[in-house]
Amino acid sequence: MKLSMRLCIFVLTGFLLAACHTSGSGDKNNAVSASFKGKIEEIFENRAIVQVENGNITGRVFIDLSVNKTVNFQVGDKIKVGYDGQIRESDPAQVNTLSVKRME
Numbered sequence: 001m002k003l004s005m006r007l008c009i010f011v012l013t014g015f016l017l018a019a020c021h022t023s024g025s026g027d028k029n030n031a032v033s034a035s036f037k038g039k040i041e042e043i044f045e046n047r048a049i050v051q052v053e054n055g056n057i058t059g060r061v062f063i064d065l066s067v068n069k070t071v072n073f074q075v076g077d078k079i080k081v082g083y084d085g086q087i088r089e090s091d092p093a094q095v096n097t098l099s100v101k102r103m104e
Contacts, residue, residue, distance in 0.1 A: 032082035032099055033085040034055075034083055035080055035083065036080075037053050038051050038054075038079060039051050039078050039079075040073060041060065046064065047064055048062070048065050048073065049092055050062075050081065059092065059093065060091075060092035062094045063097045064100075067100055073100070079100055079101060079102055079103060080099075080101045080103055081100050083097055083098055084096045
């Protein structure tokens with residue numbers, strides 16, 4: 001009885017620890033592994049919806065503009081967005097934004 005209880009606690013603890021670890025935690029120090037180019041359609045404080053024009057994503061994507069505090073982005077700006085490669089399926093899609101650059 002004691003052995004099976006210890007085993008259950010050990011397994012449960014292992015599952016809980018594994019659940020707490022997430023690889024896509026949004027850490028801005030991750031290396032950029034994917035990017036796309038697009039045009040800003042809407043801005044909400046430090047976030048924006050971008051219509052993708054070139055990249056491995058299609059449609060609209062919700063991004064974080066706060067990763068580049070040196071540029072004052074405006075609706076209509078053409079930008080290049082770097083992200084960690086993960087795409088959250090929602091409407092619009094979302095990515096862990098790692099870099100944003102205004103295109104000239």
